[in-house]
Amino acid sequence: MVYIVIRFRRSKNKEAMQFSGSNKLEIIWTVIPFILVLLMFYYGWVGFAPMRQVPDDAMRIKTIGRMWEWEFDYGNGKLAKELVIPVDQPIRLDLESEDVNHSLFIPAFRVKEDVVPGYDNWLWFTPIYTGEYEIMCTEYCGLLHYDMVTKVRVVEREVFDDWLENLEATGLIPDPPGLAVMKQNGCMACHSLDGTELVGPSFKGLYNTEKVVLIGNQEETVVADEDYIQRAIYQPNEEIVKGYARGLMNSYEDLISQEEITSIVEYLKTLNEE
Amino acid sequence: MRNAEKYTHVSYLEHEGKYKGIWSWLLSTDHKKIGLLYLYSIAFFFVVAAILGLLLRLELIAPGPTIMDAQMYNGVFTLHGIIMVFIVVIPGLGAVFGNFFLPIMIGAKDVAFPRLNLLSWYIFIIGALLGVASQFAGDGPPDTGWTFYVPYSAESATNVIFALTAAFVLGFSSILTGINFIVTIHRMRAPGMGWFKMPLFPWSLYATAWIQVLATPIVGITLLMVIAERTLNIGFFDPALGGDPLLFQHLFWIYSHPAVYIMILPAMGVVTEIFPTFSQKPVFGYGAIVISSLAIAFVGYFVWGHHMFTTGISYWSRWFFSFLTFIVAIPSAIKVFNWISTMYGGSIDLKPPLLYAISFIFLFMIGGFTGLTLGALATNVHLHDTSFVVAHFHYIIFGGMGFAFFAGIHYWYPKMYGRMYNIKLANIAWGVLFTGFNLLYFPLFIIGLQGMPRRYFDYLPQFHAGHFISTIGAIILVIGIFMMMYNLIYYRHRGPVAPSNPWKGVTLEWQIESPPTHENFDVIPEIKNPPYLFKKEPQT
Secondary structure (H helix, E strand, C coil), X not given: CHHHHHXXXXXXXXXXXXXXXXXXXXXXXXXXXXXXXXXXXXXXXXXXXXXXXXXXXXXXEEEEEECCEEEEECCCCCEECCEEEECCCCEEEEEEECCCCEEEXXXXXXXXXXXCCCCCEEEEECCCCCEEEEEEECCCCCCCHHHCEEEEEEECHHHHHHHHHHCCCHHHCCCCHHHHHHHHCCHHHXXXXXXXXXXXXXXXXXXXXXXEEEECCEEEEEECCHHHHHHHHHCCCCEEECCCCCCCCCCCCCCCCHHHHHHHHHHHHHHHHC | CCCCCCCCCCECCCCCCCCCCCHHHHCCCCHHHHHHHHHHHHXXXXXXXXXXXXXXXXXXXCCCCCCCCHHHHHHHHHHHHHHHHHHHHCCHHHHHHHHHHHHHHCCCCCCCCHHHHHHHHHHHHHHHHHHHHCCCCCCCCCCCCCCCCCCHHHHCCCCHHHHHHHHHHHHHHHHHHHHHHHHHHHHCCCCCCCHHHCCHHHHHHHXXXXXXXXXXXXXXXXXXXXXXXXXXXXCCCCHHHXXXXXXXXXXXXXXXXXXXXXXXXXXXXXXXXXXXXXXXXXXXXXXXXXXXXXXXXXXXXXXXHHHCCCCCCCHHHHHHHXXXXXXXXXXXXXXXXXHHHHHCCCCECCCHHHHHHHHHHHHHHHHHHHHHHHHCHXXXXXXXXXXXXXXXXXXXXXXXXXXXXXXXXXXHHHHHHCECCCHHXXXXXXXHHHHHHHHHHHHHHHHHHCCCECCCCCCCHHHHHHHHHHHHHHHHHHHHHHHHHHHHHHHHHHCCECCCCCCCCCCXXXXXXXXXXXXXXXXXXXXXXXXXXXXCCCCC
């Protein structure tokens, strides 16, 4: 292209040649790209086909995506926030979403599959080097999408067996009813239980303490009693705890009942005792 | 330095019909004035969205929060996407140059339905204002991305309904313009102008208009379904209500993939006008270019699944969509070969319009080749939803449609205003723009390959270098845009008076005065020859 522009510039080439097409050329440059793209398609296909054929001895790990963390379920209530796997072992991750679309991406292994609620998606790979690699979420899922990142640790088989042996079966201890309600409704995405500041205020030590809230633009001090907690769940945008943004939470009036709120309050009380 | 006696004719700019002053614009049914109304409103929104884009880049100049928090970042990239896609790029070329030049190029006095045309502009403005209002009304700016993926868009507490309505209304404007162009082309060609004597820009508009008319209703109803889901709790897409989230993606991309061709086909049409004029040579392979336009419009309907290779659709649908995606690449390749052959053996005058048209080919080809990489199943799995896709998309849309728009405005400017801009400054602005563009988007290919996901407010330290270079590029690019706009605006009234045919073009728009009169032609011309004949004097 550059050559043509220089070769046929007006100062050198006063008169343009006049011709307007050639069927032979058109056919040539239709057929050649056609063959080229078919080749590219073919290689894309044969490279992809094995990604959908899982070996029989693959280890299956249930993988849960929720706003905004990953959880790996090794069975028998053994849950982990990081994926730990033995080297040279085919792994099949069964992907489940608890809320919106996510996508599990491990750049180092060149695998990715969306985590869609209601769909049984999966992917598989065999790690051949030990080490630590990133897992990222690549389907936009809201505020902390960029932070939905964890690690995959590929270790020797003995190290893995040891690790799994010692992994606490937290999934088997039933949650107190209030906590179960909150987990079901995804409250934990924005409100921590340990004092960490997330999108919303932490629940730790919340019950019966004084909070400065904004009603409209008016600052007021309220006590976080049972009444307040119900208001905060049913009309979350009426009274905003100072320092937090309005409009990030929907009303849960249709989703959480009065009784469930009582159980939540009971649970919040236990957070004050520790 | 306005010269009262600069023209011997009354141009459309001075023509006043029933209404005076500003109303002679706002109530005008003249296709040229409506074209300019579109130009000014789209240019305004383009600047707004470009500045939003710059803010995003500034945020990403270093890891961690720099100038905004995550919620604002999500709002800004959503608004950047909505404005650029629905308000600037989809209407863009068709509404501005299509309105202005389609009737002139086929020898008509106006479009088939001039009033409908004005109505389309008003609908467009309402849609655009709704889009802007979504930022200020309700519970905070929408944060779903321009793709509105359900379930997130059904659950986000932000002001999603406004943004959905905006896109819905804009769709109407697009459909009406499409119908208008189709009827105009069918019914209003000058006597003697058979289908294959029509210039190629109208041909590309014809292919585009069919996509607008047939595909836009699908996205319209889809957006309405999301609104119904949010307000009435009807479960179409949200699994919590018994819906299917992938159904939304299918319906959305059935429109939004053809929409990419709504953006790029008129762009191809514009450069197809420019290459013959600046080579003083007939276009190479007229028939092949027409057929490839129609082929793109047709096959483009059947490739939407390539946006969904990793969503868990079945093995054979992935196979099938990948195959069709490769097929749709061929007509584009044919066009590129024809453009280059048009220049071969010509007497090439490297003026700003040609400069932009050549960079169009260059950037479009980078975008096209990386598109093939994404279309191949194996590589797609790794690259999907990374910044590689962001770079590919911007190379096609900004490098393609954007640069073709700049080419078009530099090409037709003397015809539209009867004045000439500063050619030297235009060349410098092009250099700055082109450098900034590549500096901005090329690094995104590289960090995308390394695994940088898109729509990330923050990133891991290994991606810092790429993001840093990219942000520098963004600053240079915006400087280039402002240089170009300054040039065009400043010389609007101060430039030297342009002759009616400054580039020695042969299509009909160059045979009438600059700027054209209200009704374009005193006598409707009769067409005897095929277009792009440079040897004889046209219209003997």
